[in-house]
Amino acid sequence: MKIEAEVQATTETAGQGPGGAVAAGSSLAAEAASGHDTRHAVVRLLMESGSITAGEIGARLGLSAAGVRRHLDALIEMGDAEAHAAASWQQVGRGRPAKRFQLTEAGRGKLGHRYDDLAVAAIRQLRVIGGEDAVVDFARQRIDAILNNVAAASADGDLEATAERIAGALSEAGYAATTARVEGGVPGVQILQHHCPIANVAKEFPELCQAEQEAMAAVLGTHVQRLATIADGGYVCTTHVPLTNRAGKAGAVTRKH
Template structure:
């Protein structure tokens, strides 16, 4: 202890803990993301951010991969993109997974598959209760409705966002509070997709899900009528790199 009585070491550990938590939150909400983007967002040095990222990787809670060619800006070596692993997400909020899974299995035993589907439908309906449906004819209205859906899911703990990609917009859920349960009960994911279709009034395509091991649940929403796409394909979602 110094002459002023300040516990220097404990303060340093505490600061590191808060910084690590902030980095994990960015990986959750915006991953895959580069160390440079994290340092800019948090006002930290890139070297300091990489130290925390290396620690998360060593603990098996994060992984790094080179950016895809379509993400590369300028020349030079592709920047590394970092994201949480399943183990990293598993430390965030799965306290009731076992209980929820047991309850779902009991519901299926009592009411059959129909009861599971109805439960999943009502669960999603409660999340988007304040989101009104649209006809899907106006691209601007469709994009705004996708933003509303993302906001509703963020309020429910899904850390959702939207991004413009090609001829459409993607709804990205960077976290799923029920991902472990959804692995056993895909009806939960199916109900979300059906709700998106009903609210947006257009065909939507699920590109990736956390329950299947991807880094986010990604849904593509076309902003022009399907008949006018002329064979155009939605941009690929960022999927989990092979181990």
């Protein structure tokens, strides 16, 4: 089977046998090893990775090719995951690019959205009572509370380190955030939110996404650009922080306290 071949090739490349275990200390691998939590571990990996190959899933979780295929087939059949062709820049080595798998909107919708209807109704009422400014203030206070303990970047500070601290605070709030260095185009670091616990609410109230961007800019002390959001149909909320200069610093929004 094609998926089995991809899994075996990836694990062997990583210096493991076809059924070898991944490095100790991996929480996802430990979760997969517990048996009944394997499906949940696969879903978490799809969420945190944005998109990933079957071989990478096998290598990260220590699963056999047959095991990976079984879980991916089940998730696809339920409509929770989908496969797509890899982009040219995602190809590693020669040969035909391996398929990549990612959660669908329906799959993401099953992750931590239990009180969306209540939240939407509450913010609608807030808008009726206090107007648009009340919604904007609420959105900003919410993200400021999440980033409250993140030390702001100094004038000559390390933006990449500050971005990592922001990602850490977002992860603690349920966003499964990471950072990635980008060298092409405008060099920078990207803050990647692989999950959004308020995505369904933000579809109606984009003020929540705008407030996140403004709060990040304030902590970083420089202009940032939102390239994609899960609320708008993206698979990852992506915020680009340019490292070439800090010319946008003067235009950064001041944090509210």
